[in-house]
Structure formats: C-alpha cells, structure tokens
C-alpha cells in the first residue's frame with residue numbers, strides 16, 4: 001500500500017485555448033492552483049486574463065485543452081455541484097438586482113439548498129459573517145443598486161464567501177476599492193485559507209499577497225513562479241514595455257516594483 005496521499009490540484013488547467021472568429025484569445029495555457037494556494041494572474045490589457053478566468057468559471061467552454069477542479073473535469077460536473085466547490089467575482093457586473101444587500105449575499109447559499117427552501121439561522125449567520133469579513137455589515141438592509149462601486153464589489157465578494165467554496169476565482173477584486181479596502185479584502189481572502197485564482201493589475205499588491213504568479217501576454221503564459229522570480233525588470237520591460245526597478249522591501253520581504261519614467 002502506498003503511503004503517499006495524492007492531493008489533486010484544486011485547479012488544473014492543461015493546454016487550454018479559446019478561439020473565436022479565428023482569433024486565439026488564449027492558447028496553450030497550463031496553470032495550477034494547489035489547495036490553499038493564492039495564485040495571481042497578471043499581464044497587460046487584452047492579454048486574455050478575463051478570458052482565462054471565464055473558462056475556469058465555466059462561462060466559456062475552452063476550444064482546446066481541459067480544466068479540472070479537484071481532479072474532476074469542469075464540464076462533467078452538474079452546475080450546482082460546481083457552485084459548491086467554486087465561487088467567482090467576475091468583471092461583467094451582474095445585472096443590478098433590485099434586492100437588499102442581505103438578499104444578494106444570501107443568494108450565495110442557493111447551491112447548498114433545495115429549491116425554494118427558506119433561509120435558516122445558519123444561512124443568516126453566514127450572510128452576516130461574510131458581510132462583516134468584507135467590512136460591509138452596516139450595508140445589510142440597503143438596496144443593492146444604491147451602493148457605490150467599491151461597496152458593490154465588497155458585497156459581491158461577501159456573496160462568493162457565503163458559497164463556502166474551496167476555490168475562489170476573482171477578476172480584479174480590488175479595482176473599485178480605496179487602498180485601505182484593497183488591503184482589507186486581500187488580507188481577508190488570504191486568511192480564509194481558500195484556494196484563490198485572482199487577476200490583479202497592481203503588481204505590488206500581487207507581490208504582497210500571492211504565493212505564485214502567472215504572467216499572460218498575447219494569450220499565452222509568458223512566465224510563472226514566485227513574485228520574486230517573476231517580477232524582474234527584464235520581464236516588466238518585455239511584457240509591459242516599461243522601465244522598472246525592483247527591490248525586495250525590507251519590511252514586507254516582498255519584491256517592490258518602482259516604475260521609472262521612459263529614458
């Protein structure tokens with residue numbers, strides 16, 4: 001008998017491609033998220049980051065390759081079973097629900113419930129805990145459409161948290177947030193210990209919070225590794241066409257990118 005326990009990747013993307021109208025939006029993408037790992041996807045505008053996340057969240061069916069979650073093919077899982085394992089906050093901001101914040105967040109419980117069953121005390125507690133985690137408990141009774149962009153973003157994250165997923169898929173989870181809420185939201189997600197795949201534009205935030213990074217450029221993985229391995233002046237010049245100085249910050253231990261004006 002083997003004493004090795006096999007831990008399948010929380011997420012395993014193999015040779016994934018998505019082609020539409022003859023354009024390859026992503027191609028040959030291999031990507032893993034280990035259980036509990038916080039993995040970032042970075043890269044310039046139009047590189048294919050959102051397309052990749054949509055294939056991972058089964059919004060798009062890849063035209064090549066496979067996506068597996070805990071070893072199971074994404075497309076072989078019934079939608080509700082998938083929703084119990086994976087939650088996402090993607091870019092296309094869901095139609096403006098005419099609901100209260102609490103009702104929007106409670107929607108995250110639906111994959112765990114039978115059709116039309118009422119919310120129980122556990123559900124209500126989870127909704128409140130999730131809202132507290134993202135610093136939005138005070139918004140509970142408000143109408144969702146009346147929230148600011150940053151408030152909506154935190155509420156949608158709370159909804160994803162009530163889904164209690166093993167894997168969180170986040171497309172620019174901090175783009176509407178002020179600096180304090182950026183740190184708060186990423187710290188909360190980090191502390192959950194959930195596996196995370198997140199598109200981040202801010203390289204220094206990515207360096208602070210991610211275990212590993214994948215750099216997408218023109219639909220392909222241009223580099224991957226720890227933030228220190230990936231965030232080099234050479235890569236930033238190649239992929240983003242910027243001049244940058246990178247040093248490990250003495251207080252954070254993370255690489256810190258300083259952009260330099262063009263020469």
Ligand SMILES: Nc1ncnc2c1ncn2[C@@H]1O[C@H](COP(=O)(O)OP(=O)(O)OP(=O)(O)O)[C@@H](O)[C@H]1O
Pocket residue numbers: 020021023025043044045046047048049050051052
């Ligand atoms: N139907 C289509 N035909 C051709 N190209 C498309 C089509 N749909 C999207 N694209 C292009 O695919 C590329 C990848 O888009 P995607 O949204 O995945 O990029 P991204 O890395 O998330 O960019 P950003 O940082 O700007 O959000 C873009 O250049 C986009 O214009």
